[in-house]
């Protein structure tokens with residue numbers, strides 16, 4: 001019997017991505033798999049039904065049809081990342097069904113508990129381990145790449161200046177100065193994009209290891225006198241460093257930020273609120289017309305003034321707090337995401353049937369709920385009632 005994989009339309013407000021695209025379906029060509037796609041699921045991403053209807057794919061009219069016949073459901077946003085609209089799917093899930101997608105597992109323990117109660121086996125794409133073997137499944141990196149690129153375009157659009165240096169008969173235009181705070185995947189892509197547009201770029205990260213990467217993209221690494229020996233934690237991520245560290249860091253960066261036309265901040269620590277590194281006073285010292293794009297907005301923001309989902313102007317400085325940025329480039333975001341999720345789903349189906357092998361690192365680390373329980377140790381720790 002073939003394995004049926006369902007792709008319901010996304011229901012999170014403003015979400016334009018879709019979990020599967022034509023090329024990703026082709027990755028299952030050699031397996032006994034059939035797909036059910038809810039009609040219109042790819043419309044907002046630029047993949048109409050006609051494009052999705054490739055070999056092995058059936059378009060169905062209702063969400064209920066997708067859920068009732070599928071062994072596996074693929075989504076961009078599962079319940080944890082779509083807690084309001086996603087609730088109406090709860091009654092559609094069946095015991096033992098597998099759901100794979102983003103779900104914000106480190107903050108959405110209650111939603112995962114709900115899925116566990118319904119006997120749903122869920123995997124969170126955020127938890128794909130950052131190991132070489134799983135690189136083609138790393139959806140966080142894919143989405144961060146898109147966000148880093150888009151953030152620079154947003155800044156360029158809002159800035160009353162041009163990015164490149166131009167020598168014209170009407171005089172010389174000086175290049176824009178851009179500072180990228182946090183040089184992970186999004187930050188590095190922002191550096192590359194700002195450089196391509198001709199800005200003079202500086203960047204900083206607490207992980208000293210990224211200095212070379214910053215420089216190889218043609219940006220200057222800003223060095224500040226801070227002890228960052230504790231900055232790097234498990235899996236190449238930053239660790240939380242405490243309010244005193246962040247206060248001191250902000251002080252040291254004040255002089256750098258004051259000189260910028262554009263600041264793109266991406267500093268984040270997995271599972272924690274983003275550190276506040278740009279204070280109200282620092283904003284007041286920036287030249288009017290400057291732009292801050294705070295990519296950490298969804299996690300509280302790196303700037304004290306950021307309002308998630310809004311653009312505000314304070315002391316003449318435009319502060320953007322965009323959320324769900326990858327969804328603003330839905331075609332390529334879906335193409336990349338679908339490749340990541342398809343690679344992962346195919347991995348689980350290596351034996352022809354979905355296999356939950358807890359000995360396997362990629363499966364174990366990504367699995368959140370199974371057999372009625374939250375089984376992921378990181379998610380369990382966060383959802384356990386705190387003593388005292």
Ligand code: NAD
Nearest residue numbers: 130131141182183184185186205206207236238266267268
């Ligand atoms: P992220 O979104 O969690 O954080 C963004 C950046 O903010 C990180 O570079 C982090 O060091 C930085 N940061 C945190 N606190 C800061 C502070 N106070 N000041 C300045 N910067 C601060 O991270 P991410 O972009 O998802 O990934 C980070 C790293 O993970 C990568 O650069 C890489 O080393 C590793 N990674 C590995 C793989 C792989 O091996 N397959 C894939 C992707 C990422």
